């Protein structure tokens with residue numbers, strides 16, 4: 001079931017350095033042309049059932065560590081890739097709300113691909129494409145102008161904006177209610 005343990009999966013394009021976004025990240029060692037397969041996302045090839053089991057374990061571990069990082073990628077209808085293995089350098093790539101790369105599948109393997117020309121020393125970032133439902137577990141510190149403060153996929157951004165607005169309104173309503181109660185108390 002599990003894939004044979006591979007040698008460290010490094011890439012000629014990137015190296016791991018400290019990141020301002022989150023702990024460590026992937027950085028361009030040299031200029032990377034648009035469309036380049038930057039690095040393969042490797043890990044254990046697991047069935048969907050195993051994936052679900054591990055997803056729960058990773059999630060619980062993440063809650064304890066204070067980050068909701070789950071490294072499981074969909075490979076196809078039957079298998080997923082669990083990238084939470086020491087030989088997967090690609091797991092260090094951080095999320096950004098303004099990404100310069102994306103993940104894609106070629107010949108049954110997952111790759112990070114350059115969305116545009118990336119300059120030497122730029123951090124490689126992509127959209128983790130998290131759903132808006134559990135946004136609170138995934139605060140984002142990508143620092144881009146587009147950042148909503150949480151890691152959600154591009155397709156969920158409008159949904160999150162609505163959620164945040166509703167939350168903001170709820171807070172204000174609660175505040176006004178308290179004020180009224182205070183006023184009543186002093187009268």
Ligand SMILES: [Zn+2]
Pocket residue numbers: 096097098140141142143144146147148149150151
């Ligand atoms: Zn962000």
